[in-house]
Amino acid sequence: MTNRSFEIVDVTLRDGSHSMRHAFTKEQVRETARGLDKAGVNYFEVSHGDGLGGSSMQYGLSKVNELELIETAAAECGQAKVSVLLIPGIGTKYDLNDAVKAGAKMVRIATHVTEADVAKQHITLARELGLKTIGFLMMAHMASIEKLVEQAKLFESYGAEVVYVTDSAGALLPHEVTERITALKNELSIEIGFHGHNNLSMAMANTLAAVQAGATYIDGSLRALGAGSGNTQTEVMVAVLEKMEYNTGVDLYKILDVANDVVAKYMPRPQEVTGSSLMMGYSGVYSSFLLHTEKAAKRFNIDERDILVELGKMKAVGGQEDLIYEVAANITKKKFAVAPKP
Ligand SMILES: CC[C@H](O)CC(=O)C(=O)O
């Protein structure tokens, strides 16, 4: 289909990796990739949840090497293209070269919203490799609009073709998305994208706000499979946006089929707004911390929400997963401390 109003980038096979505890099998990836391609999605992402090179004790070991998963997905592509995510410092230029050999055609270089400067070399390499190259500003709620514009301009100056407002904590409200996308549209010449999380049940509303403010790349995942309460649900996005007479270029029946006949069958649990994921949106905590926090709370026998509130106060950012255990240990220490004698 031609003249799409925007590109839908499906992240089931990357953001969904967090919810799957990085245990995607080749068969799951093959079936999902085949369905996405058939439905007409142009770009979908395949990587460890924390991007290329993420498989580790710190972030969780992948069951199957992500390069094999990328290769498996690429083999299913007729028109669709496989994207990968790379966080500089977790992934390296060697990982990116290997991903290209495995069939990746697009990369999103992701940094914390105030750290775009660490992405220069990676953006340059991606362009040299002929990849569609995107900048991904994570935890966008943590920066002022001026800061966000400044950082997005850095991505643009390095050669990114699209820059994303990434609501990693699912903390933004629709009017805040509108303000951010509008500011970037006014100040930059490249295309603008939006990636949402549903922790406050705002993912679809935020995506709509982004599209109406001019975003032309929008992320979703099938059955919302993703970190925290998951992402904007791809098939819902297609239905809502087509109803509004946008042209998504995606076949509604076919995208529903892959969501319900493939993804729903392997999801470990439904993506819901739970007490903990809601607290992530409320306190502004990275969605991918959810399962690590659950584990730490069990281990220290404390309330997950206390850990999340504390992480929010500390303004913890991606890559600080080890802090979750430190915070949990400190809460336990305080809980069981004997009050000093007067
Ligand atoms: C750990 C990387 C992260 O999951 C990227 C992303 O999707 C986000 O920040 O929302």
Ligand SMILES: [Mn+2]
């Ligand atoms: Mn995400």
